[in-house]
Amino acid sequence: MHPAPSVIVFTTLSGLGFGLLFWLGLGLPAVSGWVAFVFFAIGFGLAIGGLLASTFHLGHPERAIKAFSQWRSSWLSREGVAAVAALLVMGAYAALLIFFDIKVTLLGWIGAVLSLVTVYATSMIYAQLSTIPRWKTPLTPALLLAIALAGGALLAGQITYAQILLPIAGVLQVLWWVRGDGALLQSGTNMASATGLGDIGTVRAFEPPHTGTNYLLRELVYQVGRKHALKLRAMALMLGYILPVLLILIPFAHALAAVAVICHLAGIAASRWLFFAEAEHVVGLYYGKR
Amino acid sequence: MTQLPEKTDRKLGLVIDLDTCVGCHACVISCKGWNTENYGAPLSDQEPYGGHPSGTFLNRVHSYEVQPLATSAMPHPAAQLVHFPKSCLHCEDAPCVTVCPTGASYKRVEDGIVLVNESDCIGCGLCAWACPYGARELDAAEGVMKKCTLCVDRIYNENLPEVDRVPACVRTCPAGARHFGDFADPDSNVSKLTAERGGMDLMPEQGTKPVNKYLPPRPKDQMDQIDVLAPFLAPVMDEPKGFLGWLDKALEKI
Numbered sequence: 001m002h003p004a005p006s007v008i009v010f011t012t013l014s015g016l017g018f019g020l021l022f023w024l025g026l027g028l029p030a031v032s033g034w035v036a037f038v039f040f041a042i043g044f045g046l047a048i049g050g051l052l053a054s055t056f057h058l059g060h061p062e063r064a065i066k067a068f069s070q071w072r073s074s075w076l077s078r079e080g081v082a083a084v085a086a087l088l089v090m091g092a093y094a095a096l097l098i099f100f101d102i103k104v105t106l107l108g109w110i111g112a113v114l115s116l117v118t119v120y121a122t123s124m125i126y127a128q129l130s131t132i133p134r135w136k137t138p139l140t141p142a143l144l145l146a147i148a149l150a151g152g153a154l155l156a157g158q159i160t161y162a163q164i165l166l167p168i169a170g171v172l173q174v175l176w177w178v179r180g181d182g183a184l185l186q187s188g189t190n191m192a193s194a195t196g197l198g199d200i201g202t203v204r205a206f207e208p209p210h211t212g213t214n215y216l217l218r219e220l221v222y223q224v225g226r227k228h229a230l231k232l233r234a235m236a237l238m239l240g241y242i243l244p245v246l247l248i249l250i251p252f253a254h255a256l257a258a259v260a261v262i263c264h265l266a267g268i269a270a271s272r273w274l275f276f277a278e279a280e281h282v283v284g285l286y287y288g289k290r
Numbered sequence: 291m292t293q294l295p296e297k298t299d300r301k302l303g304l305v306i307d308l309d310t311c312v313g314c315h316a317c318v319i320s321c322k323g324w325n326t327e328n329y330g331a332p333l334s335d336q337e338p339y340g341g342h343p344s345g346t347f348l349n350r351v352h353s354y355e356v357q358p359l360a361t362s363a364m365p366h367p368a369a370q371l372v373h374f375p376k377s378c379l380h381c382e383d384a385p386c387v388t389v390c391p392t393g394a395s396y397k398r399v400e401d402g403i404v405l406v407n408e409s410d411c412i413g414c415g416l417c418a419w420a421c422p423y424g425a426r427e428l429d430a431a432e433g434v435m436k437k438c439t440l441c442v443d444r445i446y447n448e449n450l451p452e453v454d455r456v457p458a459c460v461r462t463c464p465a466g467a468r469h470f471g472d473f474a475d476p477d478s479n480v481s482k483l484t485a486e487r488g489g490m491d492l493m494p495e496q497g498t499k500p501v502n503k504y505l506p507p508r509p510k511d512q513m514d515q516i517d518v519l520a521p522f523l524a525p526v527m528d529e530p531k532g533f534l535g536w537l538d539k540a541l542e543k544i
């Protein structure tokens with residue numbers, strides 16, 4: 001799959017943003033006044049910035065409002081609805097907290113749950129696709145939720161929670177990679193089933209339908225950079241999970257926490273790039289590729 | 291509405307005969323021609339005469355080489371070349387429809403055709419991700435999703451002579467490798483062909499229940515080699531002699 005920068009920025013930033021909003025909704029840390037304003041501004045900035053970035057890859061962003069209509073069947077639509085609901089509820093909670101110093105605990109909890117629902121809906125956009133066996137697993141929502149929760153905890157200064165959640169996310173990440181590497185083979189979709197010609201013999205792509213490239217090859221059969229995958233995985237694991245944990249194990253200092261957050265974000269961005277670049281769409285089989 | 295209908299009244303679709311297709315790509319051209327001039331946004335090309343031509347097509351023809359396994363009776367079986375046209379299969383459980391956030395993609399209750407309402411499409415591309423067959427392409431100029439419409443603007447078009455009220459690819463195929471009809475009717479031409487020739491689904495494990503069926507290539511004839519002239523054509527002399535022999539050796543030395 002083509003790792004479009006807009007989608008990588010979107011899933012990385014908004015995941016972190018909704019993760020932070022989750023902790024703020026729970027009242028962790030219990031902030032008020034100006035400090036609350038700064039925390040919420042960061043949360044909203046990340047979440048909304050990510051959502052805006054995601055509209056950049058649309059062919060017709062001006063019609064984006066229509067995407068809220070099909071929540072009965074479409075995870076993409078559900079994501080949009082959940083995101084708006086989470087932002088509205090958290091917005092109301094934050095406004096009351098910051099400007100009137102009123103803390104409506106229930107509102108915060110609802111906002112926290114909606115934030116997680118948003119991340120879950122995002123992950124299901126990928127995890128629902130049988131066409132991309134690497135993504136089609138409950139591990140995908142588990143991983144994206146764990147990353148959002150861990151990153152949110154880190155950003156919210158919830159060091160104890162971050163110390164537990166970052167390693168969990170790291171383990172899920174490794175499990176996700178290991179399972180993913182065998183997923184296409186496991187799925188049972190191959191050139192024989194794609195062409196139906198397997199009963200006759202071994203199928204080989206002889207000639208593609210077109211001499212140049214096309215939308216399908218650019219978007220779904222992206223193969224550039226897969227050869228660096230192992231190096232990138234090591235980097236993602238180091239930056240995204242291991243270094244942040246080590247940094248916050250050192251007695252808590254704000255400067256180090258900031259470094260931990262930046263490391264984490266860079267690592268997650270690398271892992272998200274791999275999420276797309278390594279994903280094999282079954283349509284590649286028609287071209288004899290994976 | 292991107293929920294799928296429980297059931298469609300008819301199941302219009304194609305039978306594609308892999309035994310007959312000669313790989314001429316005429317269906318690709320007629321499809322592009324008809325669909326760029328009629329219903330919906332035209333199918334654009336980028337750099338058609340430049341260094342990196344690419345464009346939107348609703349139908350493409352792959353070619354595969356199939357190598358049968360060697361058996362004791364056939365120690366060196368010949369590989370078979372199979373031309374393989376591929377367009378939307380108008381799946382019964384179309385995953386492209388349910389993922390669409392806007393309701394632009396839908397499956398028609400009356401005849402099962404899967405269509406895109408281009409004025410609702412935001413060009414998010416998710417339906418192309420969900421289709422296992424590569425049947426959907428986002429048009430680079432229009433920013434909307436394009437796919438086979440089963441020539442919905444031909445098959446019901448009373449301005450066309452009756453013989454032309456079939457999809458452009460079916461009408462144009464010089465080999466008669468494409469057939470159009472209603473799979474819900476067990477007596478239709480397509481249902482009969484499917485039953486007779488063992489019509490198959492592509493990627494059945496993906497659970498899309500495609501309507502279009504593919505007829506597998508028939509087994510090739512096995513003929514014993516009969517060559518009455520061969521014995522007379524055996525070489526009469528292995529080594530050149532005399533002047534030719536001398537020339538042969540002399541040339542070899544140089």
Ligand code: SF4
Nearest residue numbers: 378379381384386421
């Ligand atoms: S072939 Fe692809 S585009 Fe056509 S109905 Fe099936 S899933 Fe949808």
Ligand code: SF4
Nearest residue numbers: 390411412414415417
């Ligand atoms: S590209 Fe258009 S038709 Fe396809 S899922 Fe997105 S909005 Fe629906």
